[in-house]
Amino acid sequence: MKKRILTLLAAVCLLSAVLSGCGGGSQNGTTGTTDQSTANTQTEGPTARAAAGELNVGIAQDLDSSLDPHKTVKAGTREVMFNVFEGLLKPDASGNLNPAVAESYTVSEDHLLYTFKLRAGVKFHNGQEVTPEDVIWSYQRCGDANAPADIIQVAAFANVEMYQEGDDTVCFQLQEPNNEFASYLTTAVLPKDYTEQDTVPVGTGPFKFVSRTAQESVVLERFDDYWGEKPDLTKVTYKIIENADSILLSLQSGAVDVFAHLTTTQIQQLGDGFHVEEGTMNLVQALYLNNAEKPFDDVRVRQALCYAIDRQQILDLAFNGYGTLLGSSMYPAFSKYFDDELTNYYTYNTEKAKELLTEAGYPNGFDMTITVPSNYQSHMDTAQVIVEQLKAVGINATIQPVTWESWVQDTYSNRQFQSTVVGVDASNMTARAMLERFVSTASRDFINYNNADYDALFAQAQACYDDGEQTALYRAMEKNLAENAANVYIQDMADFVAVRDGLEGPSFYPIYVLDLSTIHYTK
Numbered sequence: 001m002k003k004r005i006l007t008l009l010a011a012v013c014l015l016s017a018v019l020s021g022c023g024g025g026s027q028n029g030t031t032g033t034t035d036q037s038t039a040n041t042q043t044e045g046p047t048a049r050a051a052a053g054e055l056n057v058g059i060a061q062d063l064d065s066s067l068d069p070h071k072t073v074k075a076g077t078r079e080v081m082f083n084v085f086e087g088l089l090k091p092d093a094s095g096n097l098n099p100a101v102a103e104s105y106t107v108s109e110d111h112l113l114y115t116f117k118l119r120a121g122v123k124f125h126n127g128q129e130v131t132p133e134d135v136i137w138s139y140q141r142c143g144d145a146n147a148p149a150d151i152i153q154v155a156a157f158a159n160v161e162m163y164q165e166g167d168d169t170v171c172f173q174l175q176e177p178n179n180e181f182a183s184y185l186t187t188a189v190l191p192k193d194y195t196e197q198d199t200v201p202v203g204t205g206p207f208k209f210v211s212r213t214a215q216e217s218v219v220l221e222r223f224d225d226y227w228g229e230k231p232d233l234t235k236v237t238y239k240i241i242e243n244a245d246s247i248l249l250s251l252q253s254g255a256v257d258v259f260a261h262l263t264t265t266q267i268q269q270l271g272d273g274f275h276v277e278e279g280t281m282n283l284v285q286a287l288y289l290n291n292a293e294k295p296f297d298d299v300r301v302r303q304a305l306c307y308a309i310d311r312q313q314i315l316d317l318a319f320n321g322y323g324t325l326l327g328s329s330m331y332p333a334f335s336k337y338f339d340d341e342l343t344n345y346y347t348y349n350t351e352k353a354k355e356l357l358t359e360a361g362y363p364n365g366f367d368m369t370i371t372v373p374s375n376y377q378s379h380m381d382t383a384q385v386i387v388e389q390l391k392a393v394g395i396n397a398t399i400q401p402v403t404w405e406s407w408v409q410d411t412y413s414n415r416q417f418q419s420t421v422v423g424v425d426a427s428n429m430t431a432r433a434m435l436e437r438f439v440s441t442a443s444r445d446f447i448n449y450n451n452a453d454y455d456a457l458f459a460q461a462q463a464c465y466d467d468g469e470q471t472a473l474y475r476a477m478e479k480n481l482a483e484n485a486a487n488v489y490i491q492d493m494a495d496f497v498a499v500r501d502g503l504e505g506p507s508f509y510p511i512y513v514l515d516l517s518t519i520h521y522t523k
Contacts, residue, residue: 053234058259068197069188082513085188085203093507111177125208132164137192156184177465180430232520242375257500264320279508283423287488292448302485304356306346318381322494328478331492333510337431365394374401425512431474
């Protein structure tokens with residue numbers, strides 16, 4: 001994973017006139033933290049926090065209404081709660097799956113029996129020791145077809161027999177081999193029958209949940225009974241700053257010490273007292289299209305959009321050239337599954353776009369709306385460039401800025417949109433996590449993709465026991481998405497993290513998380 005310190009430019013590089021309408025950010029109309037209230041609620045400055053081993057982290061969205069990890073929808077919630085919850089296994093920055101709640105495990109020769117020995121003395125944040133009963137209950141809860149509707153179904157557990165052996169061993173008996181099964185065991189282990197997980201979550205991670213104020217903050221503290229190496233930080237306060245104009249001020253005023261996912265313009269305006277670390281976001285930014293809504297129910301229209309949008313120009317204008325171009329719903333960190341040949345499946349060609357639009361019955365183009373969560377400046381900037389580019393083929397696109405909560409409810413859950421610019425990530429380190437969402441029967445198929453060949457490929461991939469064959473099937477699914485222009489794929493965005501001088505240790509993972517346990521003040 002690429003990681004380097006960027007040299008901040010002395011002069012601010014402005015975006016071209018295409019983006020001039022964006023200004024420094026966009027108002028989102030929410031009651032989230034403003035620049036003035038952020039400054040006023042800051043009771044201790046950076047020096048005092050450093051002396052106490054405390055840290056303030058800025059985030060651009062509030063968390064899910066429920067903090068139960070088995071119900072998580074938002075990537076931002078997983079990013080924060082990665083520090084609170086652990087499974088039997090836990091990913092590291094290199095993509096390895098390491099024992100966590102488990103001390104070790106074995107897999108039978110036929111790959112049907114996984115046997116986990118639990119680590120002795122692992123405690124939940126409520127002081128209880130983890131038992132085999134907790135582990136079995138947690139994973140059965142995920143795969144239970146009769147679970148409450150808001151539980152995210154983890155199909156990998158649906159037909160798995162789970163049982164205890166002795167005082168410290170849990171066994172998973174699979175009906176069929178599953179090459180990805182170990183990755184699903186990063187799913188959080190929870191206390192059996194604990195009823196307050198929605199509001200007062202309890203896990204086994206290096207930090208424990210303390211409090212939450214909706215639209216304002218989430219507070220975590222170091223868990224001193226943590227089984228592993230304890231973090232240097234004693235307390236972390238996540239400050240929710242949904243107003244894009246307030247992000248820089250929160251850093252410059254001393255209210256926030258770390259802020260991830262900044263734009264290149266923001267880091268160039270940051271000023272002294274910070275260093276910037278660069279990685280990748282490990283997500284797929286695209287113009288996502290509602291395939292069930294006219295005119296995007298016509299594959300020719302979707303393909304026309306792919307030809308009409310100049311992705312490299314988006315990177316050059318909105319991101320100063322940073323980012324990795326993509327051609328389907330997979331990003332490079334999943335190296336085994338990533339097919340770089342799809343990156344240039346469509347090349348910028350306005351004449352080809354016009355031909356396809358004419359064939360589809362839109363010789364003069366059409367009007368369309370791009371719904372964008374306004375708290376994400378990178379998506380707003382991308383949409384602004386797209387609007388200008390589409391004019392060349394007669395398409396009149398209008399940006400509809402919405403709050404993040406509105407986007408989740410209306411666009412994602414209720415699928416009430418024409419198109420949207422957003423980034424989609426993986427909930428765990430499997431190809432399935434990226435590709436299953438576009439199966440026609442999937443609850444997360446928010447673009448209403450309905451392709452029988454794609455569904456059949458997915459079914460074959462789940463029935464396939466050979467890793468090489470399964471990988472080929474997943475790549476075929478990616479090609480299907482590209483050929484049928486399910487979406488207009490753009491990039492895996494570069495990830496810029498502003499870090500106050502005197503702090504070090506942020507690391508980049510193959511999935512969308514921020515690991516607080518590696519961050520510390522320099523001596």
